[in-house]
Amino acid sequence: YxxxxxxxxxxxxxxxxxxxxxxxxxxxxxxxxxxxxxxxxxxxxxxxxxxxxxxxxxxxxxxxxxxxxxxxxxxPAIRGAEIELARRKPPASLRAYDLVMRAYPNIWGRRKDANDLAIELLRKAIAIDPAYGRAHALLAWCHASNAVFLWAEHPESELEKALAAVEAAGSIGDDPTALAAAGWALSMCGEQERAATFIERALALDPNNAWAWARRGWIAIYKNEAALALDRFHRAMTLSPMDPFAFAVRLGTGYALAKTGSLSQAVTIAREIIAAHPDIVIPYRYLAAWSAMDGDLETARWAAQKLLTVQPDFTIERFRLLPIFRNTPEWADKMVEALKLAGLPEH
Missing domain, CATH: 3.40.50.10070 (TolB, N-terminal domain)
Structure with a gap:
């Protein structure tokens, strides 16, 4: 042309x-x-x-x-367009693909009610097409989110459901999005080596998959390789600066900086995320810990109170029991002590 x-x-x-x-x-x-x-x-x-x-x-x-x-x-641009297309169709014409597309904005909705709706939509898609690997992988993502965000009363039950959904996904070796979702779920379940296998496969298929690069960064953190995470998060942000999960990439960058000793920079990033997305709960958790580690108890206690306002059942014990700390027990102990200083309840 x-x-x-x-x-x-x-x-x-x-x-x-x-x-x-x-x-x-x-x-x-x-x-x-x-x-x-x-x-x-x-x-x-x-x-x-x-x-x-x-x-x-x-x-x-x-x-x-x-x-x-x-x-x-x-x-993300095409994904957004496909979501709008699915929304414009009358409900009678919706099949498994359309249900998955409708689930996407709820998957990144950052709220328990949105996540629950995503689970409902994905289950409907699977009922129509039980072999739909991407739907199973995204369902695993949602159950893992219920656990790590502490939205569920029993996080361990959600992690079991996440693992079951990964197994049910079957052959997803040609779908980078499904591989990235399943890899993230496995990482939240503490299976970092297996998660890395899924993510590496996703990037082999699609080297420009921002979700996979972001997940690769988080896996480095959970494997106690925080120094490697920074480049991976930078790559993810460069590829998709407007991604719905850009806040998680920024939070991961802050986490890597905190673990490598740059606490003031980590605190700044957590503040910026909260300013841009005050509805997201998880940054308050890390702002409380990192500020306490940095000696700023005023900010730490402010963040702790904000966290308890929106998540009154949060306890340090429930947070510490998450399998993301499996490979970093010393760091987990530091987080626990910092959260205690911030004034969060232990039990």
Whole structure:
């Protein structure tokens, strides 16, 4: 289509695709400016756009960087478009795929009620198609979230359900999203080595999968390899800065900094997350601990009170029993002492 006008709807029909990436290249002296946009071929709606600039002498490195960033950014944009498509369909036409797409915004809803709705939708999808591996993997993610966010009265029961859902997912070896979801669930269940296998497979299939890079960062933290986590979180954020789970990538960065001794930076990140997302409970937990470790008991106690306001049944004991601490007992003990200083109840 180079060199002539082509209607994006016509391009979509001719290529048999739902979405089209189009762009322009301009050169000025030794500089290149490239504009890229992702368009819904049917509605002509622009879903995402970005502009890139660089030196012509670095053109090959420049091309690789753009390709990686475009691929990473396209994932959440297309996912959002598919969710809207599923919402527009009448309920009678919804099948397993549409139910999974409807579950997505609830999976990243960051609230217990949203997570419960996601579980309900995923179970309906599985009832329609019991072999739908991605639905099982995302269900594992949701049950693991119930445990790690301490939304469930009995976190250990949710972890058992997460493991069962991973096993039920069956053959998901060709689906990076399912592999990333299952890997995250396994990591929350304390099975870091097995989780890493799933994540590495996801990245082998899709090196630009931001979710998988983020999960790889968290696995490094839970394996007591926090120094490796920072680069992985940076990669995830670069690939998908507008991702619904960007807050978790930032929180992971703060966690890695805290574990490597940069407590003041970790506290700053936790504050920024809370300012941007005051409805997310988990950053208060870490702000309380990291501030106490850093000697700022005023902030630690403020964060602890905020946490108890929205999660009155939180106890240090329930938090400490999560299997994410299995490989880092010394760090877990430090967290426990810090949370005690912040004023959170032990039992």
């Amino acid at each position: 180079k060199g002539r006008f082509a209607d994006v709807r016509e391009v979509g029909r001719e290529l048999g695709v739902n979405y089209v990436v189009e762009g322009t290249v301009r050169r000025g002296g030794d500089r290149l400016r490239i504009s890229v946009q992702l368009v819904d071929a049917d509605t002509r709606t622009q879903l995402w756009s970005e502009r890139y600039e660089g030196a012509t002498e670095d053109v090959f490195e420049f091309q690789d960087r753009i390709a990686a960033q475009v691929a990473g950014a396209i994932h």
